[in-house]
Amino acid sequence: MSDDKSVKTFDDILKQTDEAVLRALREWAEKIVTNAQREKRVYMEVPVRTLSNVHYDEESGVIKMGDRVAQREFLNVGHAKRFLQTALVAATIKDLVEEGITTSLRDVYYRIKHTIPGTHENTVDEQKESDKVIEDLETMLGFVREQLHVFSKGGKGQLAGPIQLEEIVPNPDGGVRTVEIDGENVGMGGWSVPPIAEPERVRIKNVEAEFVLVIEKSAVWTRFHEDRFWDEHNCIIITAGGQPDRATRRIVHRLHYDYKLPVYVMTDADAWGWYIYSVYKQGSINLSYLSTTLATPDARFLGLTISDYHEFGFPKTVKIKLTEQDKKRLKDLRKYPWFKHKAWHREFDLMEKENFKMELEAGSSKYFRFLTKEYTPAKLESKAFLP
């Protein structure tokens, strides 16, 4: 995971990964051919990604995938289409890597979509089919989707603070150039986290910060940025504007694992915000095989909670009554093993009992700088984090 400081040029870093991906693709394809020749049967082995092969690993604190593997056969009516789709996507990825192009999941879907000659059957009908195949290929090849040159959407993340980075950007006609990023000298929008934030494309050069503060909402992040919270508290502030994209989670993960920075997360006091915390922390069930690159199990929850409402004496006008959907989501949270801590269940109980939720912006009911000047410093001082 750690950035290799011995690699000579930036071009090399990206090239190394690209070559490793192409090698893995070739070996994967050759294995299908070899097996076919030996067993007279065309199939590929795909790790099982259903819930039955996923478990929460208490020790590491992440959702992990088991060892079960299924065979996807070419001459099986139930498998043939998925087999074909996998081959098409694999060929597309080979093109992308060879041409030095990155692209979106949606583009890959259109790229492989065509009508099979002589039939009215399409290779794919919906994007979720090609998305699933890309996930299969991630597990089969051992590279994350971003290393296969495929991203989801444009970047959503915004970052500021004492950190120097370097983006390695391929030139359309070959080679790469580098773009220097100084996290202390970014505009009000911050550094826009790119759609792919793997070490071969985003190189962390220097980190002066002592911790990472993840803020759920972009508008709240703007307040922290405007107040130069990162300067006063020597930290990196980052937001993904709601549900985090993979690139933002990847940066948080890398800052924690490569630079040993503690990670604190701030969200609204509601089931949706708390779930977002758990996405940064544990990863999501259907991407369990990525937990080791995306999750940050040591992340701690800074706030907001219903206990905070009482402790910091918020006015009652900030209370928002729970909807049926809020209550349902809260029930869901109770079931997640990583929310099994007593401290969290006390908060769940409290929210249910008092029947309200609360937003980060509620801080402004006191004064505009309440979060940056009073609440967050107090939490950092007392270390009153939730697990």
Next chain:
Amino acid sequence: MSDDKSVKTFDDILKQTDEAVLRALREWAEKIVTNAQREKRVYMEVPVRTLSNVHYDEESGVIKMGDRVAQREFLNVGHAKRFLQTALVAATIKDLVEEGITTSLRDVYYRIKHTIPGTHENTVDEQKESDKVIEDLETMLGFVREQLHVFSKGGKGQLAGPIQLEEIVPNPDGGVRTVEIDGENVGMGGWSVPPIAEPERVRIKNVEAEFVLVIEKSAVWTRFHEDRFWDEHNCIIITAGGQPDRATRRIVHRLHYDYKLPVYVMTDADAWGWYIYSVYKQGSINLSYLSTTLATPDARFLGLTISDYHEFGFPKTVKIKLTEQDKKRLKDLRKYPWFKHKAWHREFDLMEKENFKMELEAGSSKYFRFLTKEYTPAKLESKAFLP
């Protein structure tokens, strides 16, 4: 509108605007007092923002507000609450400007929300009430919300190309600093357009580009950026990732009016995408008083259309059948005066007749660089734009 090159320091630019806002606030409040003393009646005059006072101005091509003004009275049961809200928001804006803080609509809502002593009545119950009052104040004071230090959400826009900018960022303890932006040397996420992009905060220093290409979707923008389309075609590429925020529209507007750059817009071929085009072009009905700062009526539509489907020979797999909602939205578009051009109605008819829509990503069904290497250059060459 034009950046004033004679202003000495950056601090001055922001200070000048802030002082003008404070002056306008004071004059506005004094007028209420003077009128009260003279007429024994406490009221404020609020420009009417309903549809009846809004019209589409053929000549300028923007939606404009008429002259009608309504009186909002303090001692009128139907007006009292709104009067109170307006006074509270005005006081909050005064604080924001004096303290040099910018904040979100949501924060302002919480700031003014409290229970009126001795009653169970809240000053505001929902954010839309304070939002409407801020819009009232924009029209009454003659400053846009951003100049009143209030933004909607964090920045959504991403920009790249031959342009140099300077962000003027206030320091939390007074004064400002500047952040230099080189649009040719941004990372893969581009320059993140800040939540407030008024001339006193974002200074356009130098523009080499010859036109602006607005791209609806962030993922498609990423392809144009990766291919350095802006370099090959000497243009600025910008996206707001869907429905544009005000800051992104403001930057597009300023590049057109201050630098005379033609603006071309690319969206999906569907009613939603075409509506997004019209937001860049004409502004929206409820913000008609802002058309002159946000709209770019000279913008032209580059694509995608159903005609393009035929002209560029897309495979039929890219067709997406219209839903009932698509058809309904298409009907809505027909009613807008700025879509009254024959050329547009031909496209509406064609879409209805052929009963499908199409996304920008459909270009990848040909090859990944189809949009950047073939489609867009062909459109720019032929100048086959829609009005």
